[in-house]
Amino acid sequence: MDSIFIIEQLINGIGYGLMLFLLAAGLTLVFGVMDTMNLAHGTLFMFGAYIAATVHEASHSFVAAVLCGVVVTMLIGALLEVTLMRRLYKRNHLNQVVATFGVILLADDFVKWMWGASPIMASTPAALAGPVQLLPDLPYPSYRLLILVAGVVAALALYFVVNHTRLGMLVRAGASDRPMAELMGVRVQSVFTLVFVIGAALAGVAGALMGPLTSVQIGMGEGILIPALVVIVIGGIGSVRGSFVAAMLVGVVDTAGRAFVPPLLREVMAPALAADVGPALAGIAMYVLMAVVLCFKPGGLFPARG
Amino acid sequence: MSMTTTEKNPMAVAGPALVLLGLAVFPAVAPHFGLDYYTGFVMRMLIVMLIATSLNYLMGYGGMVALGHAGFVGVGAYALVAMTEAGITNAWALWGGAMLAAAVAALLIGAVSLRTKGVYFIMITLAFAQMLYYLAVSLRVYGGDDGYNLYSRPVLGFGLDAADDATLYWVVLAVCAACFLFFHRSVGSRFGQALVGIRDNESRMMALGYPVFLLKLQAFVIAAAVAGLGGALMVTQNSFISPSSMHWSQSAVLIVIVVLGGLGHRWGGVIGAAVWVSLEETLRMSTEYWHWPLGALLIAIILFAPEGLGTLFHRSPAGKGEGRGGIFYLLRRSA
Numbered sequence: 001m002d003s004i005f006i007i008e009q010l011i012n013g014i015g016y017g018l019m020l021f022l023l024a025a026g027l028t029l030v031f032g033v034m035d036t037m038n039l040a041h042g043t044l045f046m047f048g049a050y051i052a053a054t055v056h057e058a059s060h061s062f063v064a065a066v067l068c069g070v071v072v073t074m075l076i077g078a079l080l081e082v083t084l085m086r087r088l089y090k091r092n093h094l095n096q097v098v099a100t101f102g103v104i105l106l107a108d109d110f111v112k113w114m115w116g117a118s119p120i121m122a123s124t125p126a127a128l129a130g131p132v133q134l135l136p137d138l139p140y141p142s143y144r145l146l147i148l149v150a151g152v153v154a155a156l157a158l159y160f161v162v163n164h165t166r167l168g169m170l171v172r173a174g175a176s177d178r179p180m181a182e183l184m185g186v187r188v189q190s191v192f193t194l195v196f197v198i199g200a201a202l203a204g205v206a207g208a209l210m211g212p213l214t215s216v217q218i219g220m221g222e223g224i225l226i227p228a229l230v231v232i233v234i235g236g237i238g239s240v241r242g243s244f245v246a247a248m249l250v251g252v253v254d255t256a257g258r259a260f261v262p263p264l265l266r267e268v269m270a271p272a273l274a275a276d277v278g279p280a281l282a283g284i285a286m287y288v289l290m291a292v293v294l295c296f297k298p299g300g301l302f303p304a305r306g
Numbered sequence: 307m308s309m310t311t312t313e314k315n316p317m318a319v320a321g322p323a324l325v326l327l328g329l330a331v332f333p334a335v336a337p338h339f340g341l342d343y344y345t346g347f348v349m350r351m352l353i354v355m356l357i358a359t360s361l362n363y364l365m366g367y368g369g370m371v372a373l374g375h376a377g378f379v380g381v382g383a384y385a386l387v388a389m390t391e392a393g394i395t396n397a398w399a400l401w402g403g404a405m406l407a408a409a410v411a412a413l414l415i416g417a418v419s420l421r422t423k424g425v426y427f428i429m430i431t432l433a434f435a436q437m438l439y440y441l442a443v444s445l446r447v448y449g450g451d452d453g454y455n456l457y458s459r460p461v462l463g464f465g466l467d468a469a470d471d472a473t474l475y476w477v478v479l480a481v482c483a484a485c486f487l488f489f490h491r492s493v494g495s496r497f498g499q500a501l502v503g504i505r506d507n508e509s510r511m512m513a514l515g516y517p518v519f520l521l522k523l524q525a526f527v528i529a530a531a532v533a534g535l536g537g538a539l540m541v542t543q544n545s546f547i548s549p550s551s552m553h554w555s556q557s558a559v560l561i562v563i564v565v566l567g568g569l570g571h572r573w574g575g576v577i578g579a580a581v582w583v584s585l586e587e588t589l590r591m592s593t594e595y596w597h598w599p600l601g602a603l604l605i606a607i608i609l610f611a612p613e614g615l616g617t618l619f620h621r622s623p624a625g626k627g628e629g630r631g632g633i634f635y636l637l638r639r640s641a
Contacts, residue, residue, distance in 0.1 A: 093425060098604055
């Protein structure tokens with residue numbers, strides 16, 4: 001294992017972490033502001049990926065694909081908020097979990113009917129097919145680099161909106177003390193819708209960008225939902241800053257676990273045993289991280305509410 | 307709770323007794339109508355009812371929403387497989403051992419998890435269940451990802467032949483009925499009432515001097531042990547177990563079943579499991595798109611009868627805050 005390999009894996013981890021952050025930010029905002037658990041967030045991610053892949057196939061323009069993916073996902077998010085989520089805000093978390101689980105079931109069958117049961121191909125844009133020479137000995141796929149840049153841009157944009165705009169101020173006010181914000185005259189309903197749609201947009205971006213790296217298939221939303229939930233819990237539910245730190249941690253730990261644990265185990269134990277234990281340990285790494293964090297800080301790293 | 311009102315109602319005793327009688331004669335009657343297949347199906351449903359009831363005990367009475375219950379089901383199932391490999395064939399010993407294994411796992415996991423509350427508790431139980439899932443995937447001796455096939459069913463003894471589906475059905479029914487009775491008695495006991503008190507107001511119970519943490523841990527261990535028993539019964543019936551039955555979505559389905567049937571309702575787990583398992587079976591046989599009706603049902607239940615289907619079965623005094631859910635209530639309202 002040389003240093004180039006380690007650097008490459010770390011960059012991969014940060015890229016994965018940024019994508020997780022895009023999902024986690026939406027989840028944590030919805031939770032922080034509306035006190036609502038939304039399991040269907042992964043579904044929005046899936047729609048982003050499917051729509052972007054379809055548009056890319058038809059138009060051969062990657063930019064148009066991502067834009068379409070994001071806009072349609074925002075529309076789906078708005079539809080979901082107006083028809084269902086709005087009626088769930090005052091319910092307990094268990095009701096929200098069950099109803100949004102119902103949305104997952106509905107959406108999965110819709111995707112199956114629309115695009116078929118088998119995974120569809122999402123290709124990387126032709127212009128970004130080749131590698132970029134990051135260091136003299138480190139060629140890095142340019143598409144992964146694009147994801148890295150896009151993730152950073154989206155995170156910065158979110159930071160700007162949340163911390164330096166009037167809307168962000170309303171969102172933060174709602175997250176830290178909702179009844180007080182309502183009493184001060186914040187139009188909560190429209191803020192809620194807007195927050196939900198912003199969350200949907202971020203999920204759509206992540207889906208559209210991740211599509212070409214993973215397979216675009218039914219269940220991809222649930223596959224990434226769990227790591228995203230792990231991220232918001234480690235970060236402290238409701239805290240955007242916390243979920244950024246946690247997303248980086250989880251991204252790097254998960255990627256490093258998969259890349260480094262199996263070869264390390266092969267050094268210290270019998271190959272057959274290492275082949276058994278390695279993947280299991282790699283899969284577990286992120287959950288161990290969460291359990292350890294919650295064990296010492298039961299409210300996550302950056303608890304949003306005192 | 308509405309428990310005391312139903313106690314006086316003769317239907318509350320007669321209804322379950324009739325259902326139990328119906329379930330008991332089912333395997334004897336079914337072959338005459340060519341319904342042999344359904345003996346196995348109802349047995350599977352009974353086991354899901356048992357597991358869902360244990361989760362309802364934890365969630366509905368203990369107030370602990372755990373998203374990792376399928377993990378304990380898996381621990382029980384794999385414990386049975388491990389003991390069978392070690393040469394134990396007696397079913398009762400295997401089932402007892404499976405319960406013990408799940409209880410020990412729950413003791414360790416609960417001791418850490420119960421430090422957290424609410425959504426954090428949901429997530430930490432999920433985390434531990436995922437660890438158990440990956441552990442099962444890595445156990446290549448027991449088939450790893452592909453699962454494990456049991457060559458023969460365990461031995462029941464007492465002149466009972468476990469290879470016969472009807473016999474195993476009756477044993478499973480007896481075990482499940484005993485567990486339901488246990489849970490029912492437990493809720494009414496001093497321990498159960500303390501548990502309900504903790505659910506409703508933890509700090510007050512702590513101020514009253516109850517060992518809140520230990521009581522919750524005890525409930526967590528009991529629920530997990532019964533879930534482990536459910537897992538062991540499942541392997542006994544199917545002679546097969548794979549890590550996919552420990553996947554987090556299985557834990558989510560169990561929560562869904564409990565909420566569907568009625569959280570904290572005595573028959574919540576039973577009704578939820580009956581409805582869910584039957585619907586799943588019927589829909590899966592009739593259409594390729596069998597998920598969406600279930601999804602639509604869940605959304606409808608949450609929007610219109612959030613306290614679950616169980617509330618359909620007993621009337622509540624008009625004007626009281628309890629028992630607002632259920633379709634009967636809506637009909638009464640609109641009439």
